[in-house]
Amino acid sequence: MDHCPICDVAVRPENLLRHLNDIHPRHPDTPKLVERLKAEPGRIATRAPSRPLRVSRWQVLIVLIVVLVGIVAYYLVTSGSHNTGYPCVSGNGLAYHWHTTLTITSGGNQVTIPGSIGISFTCMVVLHTHNTDGVIHIEPDTPEQARVYSIGDFFSVWGKPFDNPTGMTVNGTPRTPSSTVGLYDRETIALEYASFTP
Ligand SMILES: [Zn+2]
Ligand SMILES: [Zn+2]
Numbered sequence: 589m590d591h592c593p594i595c596d597v598a599v600r601p602e603n604l605l606r607h608l609n610d611i612h613p614r615h616p617d618t619p620k621l622v623e624r625l626k627a628e629p630g631r632i633a634t635r636a637p638s639r640p641l642r643v644s645r646w647q648v649l650i651v652l653i654v655v656l657v658g659i660v661a662y663y664l665v666t667s668g669s670h671n672t673g674y675p676c677v678s679g680n681g682l683a684y685h686w687h688t689t690l691t692i693t694s695g696g697n698q699v700t701i702p703g704s705i706g707i708s709f710t711c712m713v714v715l716h717t718h719n720t721d722g723v724i725h726i727e728p729d730t731p732e733q734a735r736v737y738s739i740g741d742f743f744s745v746w747g748k749p750f751d752n753p754t755g756m757t758v759n760g761t762p763r764t765p766s767s768t769v770g771l772y773d774r775e776t777i778a779l780e781y782a783s784f785t786p
Contacts, residue, residue: 593621605631674745676711681727683734686773688724690742694784702786706745715745715771726771739777740767748786755780 589598592607594615599607605625612618625631692699706716714728715737724742728734743750756765757778763769769777 593617601630674706674713674715674741675728675733677714677727677729677733679712679727680729681725682729683731684726684728684773686726686771688726688771688773689776690722690724690739691776691778692722692784692786693778693780695782696780699781699784699786705742713745715742724771726773736770736772738767739769739771739779742771743767751781753779753781 590601590604591597592599592604592611594608594612594617597607605622608615608618608621608625690701692701700720701717701722703717703719706713707718712727714726714733716725716727717723718725726737740750750767753765755778756763756769757776758769759775760778765779771777
């Protein structure tokens with residue numbers, strides 16, 4: 589403890605300056621004392637220096653992760669609603685698991701049917717392709733899903749218009765082209781178009 593040189597009251601060393609300014613502002617000795625005390629270390633209460641705003645790496649990382657999660661969630665929601673109208677399935681074909689082979693020609697040239705038609709990040713549609721082999725997989729899980737689907741249903745999942753094929757065969761037998769032809773197991777549907785862009 590220090591003592592005020594003017595009133596002799598006990599004062600903490602770091603509070604003496606304030607004491608002089610507050611209690612004896614007009615005392616003739618005060619300006620001199622204040623000058624002297626200011627020069628002494630420890631007289632002015634040291635305040636913890638305010639730390640500058642620092643952004644650490646992990647804070648940046650957390651923000652990045654939050655942004656990424658948002659983007660992925662947006663992608664999941666939008667891609668999940670892409671193929672509405674046809675059920676998403678497990679891929680195990682619990683009700684039945686059929687394969688219909690589809691071939692398409694455009695102006696006489698073989699068209700490659702893409703793989704992963706009907707397969708998005710969140711949904712495997714009941715009708716889908718896995719590879720570019722032209723095999724349509726039909727994999728309903730429940731009795732309600734286990735109807736006979738048509739080639740038109742597959743084109744809907746694919747997002748292509750069935751339009752007007754110039755020729756159609758089912759298991760090699762010509763027939764009038766129609767989008768209502770059913771997709772049965774181990775059958776082959778061939779479609780001929782004047783021009784078709786997969
Ligand atoms: Zn499958
Ligand atoms: Zn399959």
